[in-house]
Amino acid sequence: MAPDADRREQLRANLVRTRDAIASACREAGREPESVRLIAVTKTFPASDAAALVELGQADLGENRDQEAAPKAAELERLGIEPVWHFVGQLQRNKARSVARYADLIHSVDRIRLVDALDTAAAAQGRMIEALLQVSLDGDTSRGGVLLSDLSALAERVAEAGSLRLRGVMAVAPIDWEPVKAFELLAECSQTVRSVESSATEISAGMSGDFAAAVACGATMVRLGRNVLGEREVMT
Numbered sequence: 001m002a003p004d005a006d007r008r009e010q011l012r013a014n015l016v017r018t019r020d021a022i023a024s025a026c027r028e029a030g031r032e033p034e035s036v037r038l039i040a041v042t043k044t045f046p047a048s049d050a051a052a053l054v055e056l057g058q059a060d061l062g063e064n065r066d067q068e069a070a071p072k073a074a075e076l077e078r079l080g081i082e083p084v085w086h087f088v089g090q091l092q093r094n095k096a097r098s099v100a101r102y103a104d105l106i107h108s109v110d111r112i113r114l115v116d117a118l119d120t121a122a123a124a125q126g127r128m129i130e131a132l133l134q135v136s137l138d139g140d141t142s143r144g145g146v147l148l149s150d151l152s153a154l155a156e157r158v159a160e161a162g163s164l165r166l167r168g169v170m171a172v173a174p175i176d177w178e179p180v181k182a183f184e185l186l187a188e189c190s191q192t193v194r195s196v197e198s199s200a201t202e203i204s205a206g207m208s209g210d211f212a213a214a215v216a217c218g219a220t221m222v223r224l225g226r227n228v229l230g231e232r233e234v235m236t
């Protein structure tokens with residue numbers, strides 16, 4: 001097989017395996033497989049992989065750095081391929097304008113100043129962007145996320161923003177925590193946000209190593225990189 005066909009076949013097999021694994025996690029949790037959306041995180045992998053995934057029916061793609069995501073999104077657009085782009089990484093205000101051009105959902109909204117920058121940028125593009133609030137479950141905000149004590153106020157700000165739609169919460173499980181403990185706490189955060197905006201029901205939780213625990217705790221979106229694309233050569 002040509003290298004491209006080889007890679008495509010590998011991605012196809014990985015997708016099947018990953019979707020099966022999500023479905024079995026759902027069954028164990030007594031949930032419908034359709035209740036969990038797979039976001040394939042394509043960071044560090046080329047645009048050709050992203051394009052192949054969309055052609056294989058995997059429309060939801062995630063990226064965590066604008067420097068990498070912006071050219072990748074532009075390249076796919078030139079090919080007439082339009083994924084649903086999920087921005088899942090820490091975001092600086094000075095990147096808001098760039099990210100607002102391509103991101104359909106931003107999972108990492110964690111500060112009021114970022115909300116204002118994104119709202120302005122989305123309005124300038126004439127776009128409506130779906131926002132998830134990233135929560136810092138252990139209070140260490142160096143890896144992004146809002147403190148639990150500030151979550152309500154942040155939710156209210158997003159709910160008032162004209163070009164952002166509050167959709168739910170997101171977290172990364174702290175490295176030294178039991179995943180279930182982390183995702184149960186995130187489920188409580190989801191309640192807090194739903195008390196501000198009842199339709200903000202999305203819970204973005206779970207990566208390749210811990211998604212089954214996230215599904216058991218109610219995740220509606222899992223963000224999987226390695227399971228779908230393979231091991232990354234560089235850490236991000």
Ligand SMILES: *Cc1c(COP(=O)(O)O)cnc(C)c1O
Pocket residue numbers: 041043064088089172206207208209223224225226227
């Ligand atoms: C890279 C990344 C993922 C995917 O991680 P894997 O371990 O490759 O599944 C999920 N969420 C965020 C925020 C990421 O940066």
